[in-house]
Amino acid sequence: MRDAGSLLVLDQVVKTFGGVAAVGGLTAHVRQGSVHGLIGPNGAGKTTVINLITGLFHPSAGSIRFNGAKLEAMAPQDIAATGISRTYQNVRLFSGMTALEQVMTGCYLRRGVSLWSSFLGLPAASSAWRSTREQALHLLDRVAMAHRADELAETLSYGEQRRIEIARALGSDPKLLLLDEPTAGMNHSEAEAVGRLVHELRDAGLTILMVEHNMSLVTAFCDSCTVMNFGRLLAEGDPKTCIADPAVQEAYFGRKNDADRIQALR
């Protein structure tokens, strides 16, 4: 029943590495057109969940459904083609590419021409290339990076690189955007800007699943959230309610010994 309005459904997803369960039977729902937070202490398995959704890992058990498609056995590029796009916890831009080239690469899925006609430089391919370039510049403008379009991305500051990565992820015109700690390493005003961008995107019809550490940002940005600990669901629902949950409080602040142990396990 709850599946009805959900764009993405994780059902009893398990992922084990050498016998250790990083994700142990997680069930979660992401509503269409919402900003959904995925939160939890370090080592809770949040990034693993993102990797499972995007196909970099395949679940050991359980299913992931997106917009009617079953993702669990699909290759990453096929999952991307269904309309899922992402950023990375540690920015993973391509070395040696300019900011514009990064975003152009992100536009690969909607290039509109075959590799073959692009190689031959047919008129249709050239005009498609130009229009894709325009789109990429527009996306860069959207994250306020258009003035840096022709610079090597790796020469830019960390915050700028994060913004380029978001622009790149938007290149494929996704239905679902997965942001893995998009504000990590940013100052307050930069983080605010990311928050505004996220809301703009949502209002334009995009669904967003974001991993976020900062509780105040979660309450500020997210419409709903899922809290994980030790690869399991701890709480789900409205962000404020979730954070107030004693189990969540304990996972984050209590039982310091456990936190240390998790830290050691990583």
Next chain:
Amino acid sequence: MSKASAAARTLRGVLAGAAALAIGYAGTAAAAPAAGEYGVGFITENTGPLAAAGVSYHRGAQLAVDEINEGAWIGQGVKLKLNEKESGSDAARAVQALTQFSADRNVIAVTCCILSPVAAALKPVTTNAKLPLVIYGATLPGLPQPPYVTSVVGLPGPQEVKMSKMLAETLKPKTVAYFVNADNEGFQNRFKAAQKVMEEAGVKTAGVVSILSADTDFTAPATQAMATNPDLIMVWTTQTPAAGIIAALRARGYAGKISASDVISPAPVFKKIGAALAGVPFPIVFSSEISSSPEAKKFVEGYTKKFGEAPDTYSAQGYTSLYLIAQAMKSLDGKPSREDLAAALGKASAVEYNIYGGLPMVNGQAEVQNSLVAAWTADGKVVRWENK
């Protein structure tokens, strides 16, 4: 470039050469090339897999140039200069070296190659460039192609046949086991020639053990050959395997007769293997210790003085190649062109100055007349082989 025009050019070259030769021949006594220094390109193999032999070839050639220049052998004021370029036994590098020589106007002839495939690779290039090439080492039949390609190295066959007959008669073996290079056609031919002689003499083949040139461990092949329990083991392989096989046979306790080819004649092989080589017969056309012609003695003396060691069969071949070139030079008048020289080389009916006691040439290919059967003594001397 079309083949027709190449052929036409070749033909023109040959005709011009023949004409020049005819003129030269008419006045042999008066023939003398213009004084000056003429370059001879020498493609060395001083590095790479065959460097051990390559150094010897090179030294032989160096000595020949010294002798020819000092004695004004070609004519007053006519000198040869050896220009060396290294190939490392690699065909591509050898081709590069040859084209560079062909660009050097001062180079009138080139001499090269231990490996037949490398020589084969140079053949079209040298013919195209109309630059005479004298082969000093490679022995695949059909390599020489006068006038541009000639060879001073006798083809294997006669020496092997001669030795095999001798061994069949004196040793009277009932069975023979053979070692043969699976990847060297020259040695396969030698093996086949020897086997034919033996079988005609009623000697059975106990077994054939094939090895590869690059092999180094011969314990297993030795075990294999010894298991056939032969009266004689004939080793028809390149140098390193031959030395290794004989060492391995003796190390495993084989006390029977072994024979080999001239590859075990150079001194470093004895230094390496030692007494295990003693009494192993091999056919040879030149030996610093046995060959006794005045030319051979002069060669040995000069070589020993210059390089501090006795020459081997390879240095003898390098030496001979230069004398063939000098001989062709000598027959020409005025400033010799490459074409003229090629024609003279192609026409040569013998290497006149040689250390073999005669070295006739047929169609640009030297033929060995006199070969000996020699063996190492336990204290490292090469002597005529006797059945003991």
Next chain:
Amino acid sequence: MQLFVEQLINGWALGSLYALFGIGFGLVFSTLGILNAAHGTYASWAAIAGYYAVERFGVPFPVAIAAGVIGGGLLAVVVDQIGFQPLRAKKTGMLGALITSIAFWIILDSLAGFATGQQSLAFPAASYPNQMVVMGPLRVPQMQIITIVALLVCTIGIHLLIQKTRIGAAMRAVGWNEVAAALGGVNARMVILLTAFLAGATSGLAGVLGGISTSNVSFTLGEGLMLKGFAAVVVGGYDDVRGTAIAGICLGIIEVFVAQYISTSFRDGFTYMLLLAFLIARPRGLFGSASFVRA
């Protein structure tokens, strides 16, 4: 039957050389991530070092072996520090190191040619145990027994070192991820030096033993070992010395038997077909651990 057993031992001894060399090559590949084209020259130089120790100083057999082993190890350390260390900071991955190793291969091979006067040398027969050990109907050369035992000792020793000691754990950590190892308090530099030395020394031992028993001390020695040692590493799985040892022995035995019972022409083809089959059907090798997870 006697022939069969003798050839089995011949193959075993030959394969032990391949395996010994392969262990060194595999150590560098798995721990330092370097496909080292110059590795064969360590074996050549170890044999040359051992040879000159005997030739010039008349040292006894064990000292000659030690000279080769230490020589191979030191050479490996020098090559690593000159050729590979400057590239580590620049993150050129496997490629950069491959090219510098090709450069060292060219240099060391050519210098080895000079060092031996372009000849193939051999240890004087009196300088090593060159008798046959008689065991019933069998006669086995002493050097074969020494080679077989050397492989056994090295395999067990290095396996224990890697699996059971702190240093070994550190080596595995470096192999996994150098940055992580440095953060985890492992002195990566020390581990690199130790690995390079150990790899050079093991391959050096193969070189000096091979140089003695095949009567061939020259630059071609390393090349031959390199091709077959490489095969042993691939078949055995590059991150497990036991796999390399077993694969090496098997390759040696197969090689000898193919030559004895089938044909020499097919010998190398057989080895490499086996290699290809393993690469495609079981790329982890005999004992190789499951492929890593990378995202």
Next chain:
Amino acid sequence: METFLDLWAAYGSTVTFAMVNALFALSTYAVLSTGVLSFTTVVFAAVGGFLAAQLSGKFGLPLWAAFPAAALGGGFAAAVVAFAFLRLESHWMALASLALVLITRVTALNAPALTGGVNGLIVPVRVEPLELAILLALCTVVFWRLHRSWFGLASRAVREDAAVASTMGISPYRIQFIAFLISGVVGGLGGAALAFTLQFISPETYFIGIAFTMIASTVLGGSFHWLGPIIGAAVFTALPTTMQAIVPQIEDVAKGVVLLLIMIFLPRGLIDPRAWGLKKAAKLREETEAKRAAERDAHA
């Protein structure tokens, strides 16, 4: 004019071999630019070389018919190799491809009917330097187009981070498979070009020597732009000739040392667009700072 002819005659063969090596390097670059280190160019070259030699020798095919056949042969071999090898992890891929080079030589040695075995094959047709230059130019145009197309962008992404590229809808397998096909075609052409240049080939012609020449050329020249392999091949081919002229005694040692020095000081090769970008960024930063300083001065 005469001096020029002399120079050409002396170094013409170096130029010719540089062009042949450039084809090998481009073939290696084709796969390397999608993040695959593979030595299989040698295999493709052997297929192309022996095919071209046999077609022109036995069936009298002219040069320009033999080249396309060699390209097809190389491409077909590449398809087979890619199918078998592309699922291997990168380290294994490198080892597997090296093993395949060894296997190719043994196979060629034992198939004398096709390859002439140990005695090799005489190739009756010769390629002129100009024809070779045209062939290389054609290949270069292809690589130039590829670089500027979606394939170029996708292959750079796959090389830098295949996992990230895959989450953007780029199939690394597909990109690398295409790269192998290109590598096979160009490698086959290179093999034929070598056969028509040497006019003699044997199984030894297509062996480790080529593997190391091509990989060294590519990395030396720079594997991040198509110009790199061409420049690298020129340098690497000219190196022995130069060393022979300067230090003939220790030619090989000198060649190794030069290679070593270039790698240590220019590990990304001679042609490195990224370094240009970094330089540009540094310059830009300087300018901005200068401007800021000027503004400060103006305010003061």
